[in-house]
Amino acid sequence: MSIEYIISILKPMLEGAQATVLLFLIAIVLSIPLxxxxxxxxxxxxxPLSWFAHVYIYVMRGTPLLLQLLFICFGLPMLPVIGEYLVLDRFVAASLGFILNYTAYFAEIFRGGLLAIDKGQYEASQVLGLNKWQTTTRVILPQMFRIALPSVANESVTLVKDTALLYAVAVPELLHFAQTAVNRDFTIVPFFVAGVIYLIMTLFLTIFFKWLERRFKFE
Incomplete structure (x- = not known):
């Protein structure tokens, strides 16, 4: 393994990492509020709304993300009558799949955060004369966020790693270029390089969430 070889494969792999980072940003920015x-x-x-939400979460958490991606990318266009209108760009389809899947997981995380808040917080807010909106925004949501933050951080790291599933739906990303180099050069070095890049991305993400935890812990 030479430095020259690593440098030669690093450029296309970093280009693939751009798709990884872009998908992560799209998914995290949209799935958390959703x-x-x-x-x-x-x-x-x-x-009916509550029932639909429960069913949605059950389906999205109960089926593999890979299956959901395959269905959106290849299954939707095969639907009778409307299939021709559901042909999406592969990256767009994959982004949609990640958003729909992680929305369900973040919903469960936030629900757990709300359930962890003592009911006395609501009663104390009423005693202080706070209305429902003030209670929610000033008392409940800040506490929920602090409680849910470690789980959100863990799920975000998982999201970074799950972006490798783009490879399965033929979207050029980090793992795609690593596999291409392995097949071409008959060496596993590109896999090690890809692993290092993933570790660096998750390291920065972990540091960011640790900073958030320290900040909100003392506010």
């Missing part, structure tokens, strides 16, 4: 909305739907007094 997950919170889904949590509110679960707690809604409107029974």
């Amino acid at each position: 997950g919170f909305i889904l949590t509110l739907a679960i707690r809604s007094s409107i029974k």
